[in-house]
Amino acid sequence: MRNLFTIGEMGGLFRINIRTLRYYDEIGLLKPEVVDERTGYRYYSARQFERMNTIKYLRTLNMPLDKIKAFFENRDTSVMEQILEEQLEETREQLSRLHSIERKLSNRLFQLHYAMTAPLERIERKNFPARPAAFLKKEISQGENLEYPIRELERTSQLPPAMFLGKVGVSISREDLLNGRFHHFSGIFVLLEEEDNYRGEQTFLPEGDYLTILYAGTHQDSAAYYKRLLACAREQGLECSGDSAEITWIDSGFTDDQEKYVTELQIPVVSRTSGGYTESIGKDF
Known part of the structure; x- marks a missing residue:
């Protein structure tokens, strides 16, 4: 042999x-x-x-x-037992991380598909649950590059940069909306997901009814659409009850083709007879 x-x-x-x-x-x-x-x-x-x-x-x-x-x-058997137990624990941790990545990918794909297929220029009334967000209360002019405020939000909230793709929004205060001032923002936020494992300070986009509209364009094009939402609210006996949420679902992070950019405006509304207002986004800050 x-x-x-x-x-x-x-x-x-x-x-x-x-x-x-x-x-x-x-x-x-x-x-x-x-x-x-x-x-x-x-x-x-x-x-x-x-x-x-x-x-x-x-x-x-x-x-x-x-x-x-x-x-x-x-x-020795005891050494083998120890390294197998350690490897099992590490494998479980890896699986947990992979499941988190899977959910993140599913969320991004859902949002991207929504932005690519949802009808544009159509006003809809939607009910949203309370949505957790990390919020930076800051006056931002509409023409200002948002990258610096995003970095501020990242730093003050201790958020990893990987969290920001497709989840950043800006807000116009209720007061400015009602007075027709659409050219500066009262704050910037990033929507939080369970998979982010965020442990910092957070606020919530209030639960309730919103008038929404998606359009092809960016924040620079929002004024005309805010006017349409507010006019629709008056026609339906509704009034703006809080700060807006303005989210660009498709921007330069996804494509070089600006014609494919998609932004959504969301204005919280209540019936004029209800007499109630929702809390403003970031009110606790």
């Missing part, structure tokens, strides 16, 4: 790349049984098959090489 096998034969038997075997030799995880001093050829013995099998098994469990090496340096 053969006892020695070349590195090529070892690779073929275990379906493992020769470069990987050389690396295992380099780090001391699996050194050849014999190295020909004259030719430098590596030879592995049949006695090393069990070790190779163990390495391959642990690698299929995504076990780091340093842990595998530590096991062989102190080979």
Whole structure:
């Protein structure tokens, strides 16, 4: 029975790349049984098959090489039990992170599909639940580049930059809306999702009825659409009851084609006879 096998034969038997075997030799995880001093050829013995099998098994469990090496340096059932338990816990944490990413991807795709397929220029009355948001109360002119206020919001709320794509909105105060002043904002916010694991201070876009409209364009084009929403509210016996929410669902973060930008305006409304107003966005700030 053969006892020695070349590195090529070892690779073929275990379906493992020769470069990987050389690396295992380099780090001391699996050194050849014999190295020909004259030719430098590596030879592995049949006695090393069990070790190779163990390495391959642990690698299929995504076990780091340093842990595998530590096991062989102190080979015992208790050591194996410990590294398997550690790997199980790490795998569960990875699954949790992947599930969070899956939900984030689903949310972004839903929002993108909504913005791409929802009818434009049509006023609708929608009821929204209370929506959590991180809010920065700040006077911002409409022509101002929003990147700096976004960085301020990111810094003051300790939000990771990855949270911002497709979830940033600005707000015009109720007072300005009622007085026809549509060219500066009273604050900027980012909508929060459970998957963000945000632990900082937050406020809520109030629950209730909103008149909404989507249009092709950006914040710069909003004035005419605010006028349409407010006129529609008067016709329906409604009045603005709080600050607006203005969200650009598709912007330069998604496309270079400005003709594909889509913005949504949302104005909270109540019946004129109800006498009640919802709280303004960011009122606690």
